[in-house]
Amino acid sequence: MTSWDRPAVAHWDFPRSATGIGVLVEAGGALGVEAGTILRGVGLSPAELATPDLLVAPAQELAAIRNLCAAAGDRPALAAEVGAAYRLTTFGILGYALLSSPTLRDVIAMTLRFIDLSYIFSAFGVEATGDRIVVRLGGAALPEDVREFLVDRDLFAIDSVLRDLVPGGLPFTEVTFAGGRTDETLAAYGERLGTVPSSPGGGDGVTAVFDAVHLDLPLPQGSAGAVAMAEALCRDLAATRRTRGPVSSRVRVEITGSLSQGAPMPSVAAALGMSPRTLRRRLADEGTSYQRLLGDVRVELAERMLATGLLSVEDVAIRLGYAEASSFIHAFRRLTGTTPHQASVASRTRTSAAPRA
Template sequence: MAQLLPVAVRDWDFPRGVASVALLVRFGAERGVPRDALLRGTGLPPSRLDDPAAQVDAHQELTVARNLVREFGDPPGLGLEAGVRYRVTTFGVFGFACISSPTLRDAITFALRYLDLSFIFCLPVVELADDELRFELRDDGLPHDVRRFLLERDITAIHTVMHDLLPGGLHVRRLQFRFPAPPDPARYAEVFGFRPAFGAPAHHVAIDAASLGQPLPQASAHTVALCEAQCRELVSRRRARSGIAHQVRDKLIRVGGTLAMEDVARELNISTRTLRRRLEDAGTSFRGLLDEVRQALAEEMLATGALSVEDVALRLGYAEASSFIYAFRRWTGTTPARYLRAGKRA
């Protein structure tokens, strides 16, 4: 009988370290995209990427991914090229705990228990059967424009890290993608060692259950115990910091992105100065959250086709359409009119 393994998170909206954002920015910069273009709309100063202890909001990483996809046009396989760069060391103490685990099964169990220390967006449903371990990665809750990129990135990163854990190789039985086959699937076969199936009912990976008992070459009971203690502390600290960002975002969404910082602070019964400091501790800012909410609401309203640019500007609290157009260009790199035309062509 198949057994579902417990997973620590239920959605992708959890705080995370800055390493993944830094990696994506380097990835884009190596392909000629300026760092400022990739950080547009995140509220993150470039200096934050150099601080290994910095925390970011999941929406900030999502914005970087959207900027990256927008710059390159979302070609099939873009996520593969980003995903192969995620090594076990990219994940810091979380990665060291996995690589120090006694067996592959212990490493996977640990990873699922502390999944909110990863950078994942496509959440896994993990099922252990008699002869295989099955992962289904779900991308339903992600914006359409980055689903393929993030799915490719996440599944390739998982594959790469598992090979770091077991340098001798990992027997993958099946790999299936829900999206249609690309014109040239050769790069997929090169990355995964065989050609995946495309057009499947779900994004699905199956590995041989016999692999789970393999001892890991760098196993160390002492190291994994020390790392787990640090992971527990890190999770607790991040969750405490991130609560304020969720509260502010929820209040802004509820009123359509029209509250001032002073109004939000008053509703939370704290001073404006305290709110600003707590948001900084959480790796974000009021301006960044306001831009994020307004951008999401603007794209949603424009996509309906029922509202003019002037109507959307008014509903988001802009006195003039020109101010909204300027802000929209700053968020997305394009104007609302071009955004609408691109949506109609798609």
């Protein structure tokens, strides 16, 4: 028996892209559930879900999942319906890296290496035993109320991605849902998977098996050059995210939503259910500080707003919570080494010089 390396991150409590919540909103919309219902208590607006590079804490995504499950009602195949909404494009640069991988063996290795660029909650493992490849999704560490939904959703998300990668999809020869599923759910799952799943009592995860013959077959869009570039981008993105723990990601979200009021630390701490002292300590544990996060968010948003060419420096300063433009200009120069006006001109110059399709 042989095994791949363990996932780079062995837990589900990692910052993740807000796009994952966007997928839940999209899937809910197809089921007749309004976005506002799914986002209740999440701390994000529908517009913010499209914000590039916005990270959210897993607790926010779990809140959206609970809202969706409650609103969708009794749907035997809900996890399968939601899982099918995850496509290669959902995963951004990781999706491109998977698409560029030469073989399925490389896809598995890439996934394990950059698992925290995905939206998975289950404990993910893969092993080869003879002519069988066994995919295991464990749920022991997941919140009990959504455990079954999460492991099932993760399986169907994997199935959906494999359909994008492998012509005709990758047939599972065996699928086992431990812990028990209703006959109605198993029938609905089996119809989607093309195989008859089993669900013995006991356990808390999902096991899926496919034929090892698929491992080293060339994938149609595999490219050694493209995958090398994509892997480098994944490495850079993962390095950035891994320096942002769950608390700092939540702080960034709260800061973004309260900048026009100055984003005072006591207010942000209260929104997260902490005292300022506790928040300061938690951020220090993650190697950052409130002032650093506040500065980062302000710079990122300032650069985006200035790049549009639609807002003056004064307008941007107001939206970022500065009392006057001069304070904004001074802070921006201190943090970036340039002025807002220079950054705006440089951004528009790059845009105008970019080749057009």
